[in-house]
Amino acid sequence: MKIAIVTDSSYGKGKLYDNLYIAPLLINLDGTESIEDNPEFTKEKFLTLIKKNSLKTSQTPIGKIIELYDNLLKEYDQIVVCGLAKSLSGQHNGYLLAAEEPQFKDKVFIINSNGVSIILEHEIALIVDLIGQGKTGPEILAEINAINNAYQCYILPKSWDTFVKSGRISRIKAILVTTLKINIVLKVQDDKIVFDSKHRGFFASVKFIVNSLKEVCSTDMIDVAYGYLDDETVEKVKEIITTAGFKINLWSELPKTILVNTGPETLAFSIWKK
Incomplete structure (x- = not known):
């Protein structure tokens, strides 16, 4: 069974694994412009903006998440999602809403990581290991949810x-x-x-x-x-x-x-x- 992992740019590490895919969050500039937090948005560009502006973040558009799920399921059997904690953003709800589309039933499994950055890094490394052990999406969901407050x-x-x-x-x-x-x-x-x-x-x-x-x-x-x-x-x-x-x-x-x-x-x- 082939399993893809989806996270977002609150992970912060880029594509460390071949089966890892990243949904870019948005950085909003004074309500006038939205910038995708992807590799093209460099450290230098970010520092220039934050020194001069009040920045805010927002979630990946649901349409983009649905498109990502659709494309991945052409190559993979299941998707495990482990992204930004639901208490910190609407991103988690976006993953859930996108997964309600009928074509994703029993194929997309969404973890509430309860964290960002190094918490996600730790959990995604565990997910990669569990996939290597032959675990399925539901099994991975259960194992990560059991430790995600630890x-x-x-x-x-x-x-x-x-x-x-x-x-x-x-x-x-x-x-x-x-x-x-x-x-x-x-x-x-x-x-x-x-x-x-x-x-x-x-x-x-x-x-x-x-x-x-x-x-x-x-x-x-x-x-x-x-x-x-x-x-x-x-x-x-x-x-x-x-x-x-x-x-x-x-x-x-x-x-x-x-x-x-x-x-x-x-x-x-x-x-x-x-």
């Missing part, structure tokens, strides 16, 4: 500029927290991104996150996703991680569709509990 993840934006542009915090508040060198730590909890804590200094925040994960981690492996940070910051972050006794498993760039909401200078850290 992680803990923190997000650390370094700058407040993107939050100000989007109107999520006032410019006065941003100036105040920047002057006091306060960083806010966010946490993925119950499929949502919520406030966790605040700390004086970026690296103090990194230490807090790493130590918090160490307390609940049953292994010494940690996954890290990063935005556009300078080399000195990257090396300091790696030093904090290794000093805490962790080994870096995944070290991956955060996808642009996440950086639109958190800012280019962002880090994410996650561990798997099983």
Whole structure:
């Protein structure tokens, strides 16, 4: 049996596997233009836009998803979909609605990954392994759904500029927290991104996150996703991680569709509990 995997650009890694296909999310420019988040939308283009504009994201049009399913089922017997968490976007509902077309009955199986970026990277690697073991779409769905909440993840934006542009915090508040060198730590909890804590200094925040994960981690492996940070910051972050006794498993760039909401200078850290 041939099985295709469908994800979206919140995965952030490109086409790592021959049977992996990526539905591009959209990045919206001040309500006037929509840009597909595909390989042609480069890091340089993204940084130029986000510095000057308030960007937003939106889901892949359902018609595009239906077209993707149709084309894949000409070559594959089944499709397993593992994309952006349903709590973060309408993308998941788009996958479900497209799959309601009668020609996709018992052929398209949709996982709620409950995550993005390094969470998707971990789960898609597992799906590839399960396909290699000869598992079917329903079997893969059951196995991934059984572990898709078994992680803990923190997000650390370094700058407040993107939050100000989007109107999520006032410019006065941003100036105040920047002057006091306060960083806010966010946490993925119950499929949502919520406030966790605040700390004086970026690296103090990194230490807090790493130590918090160490307390609940049953292994010494940690996954890290990063935005556009300078080399000195990257090396300091790696030093904090290794000093805490962790080994870096995944070290991956955060996808642009996440950086639109958190800012280019962002880090994410996650561990798997099983």
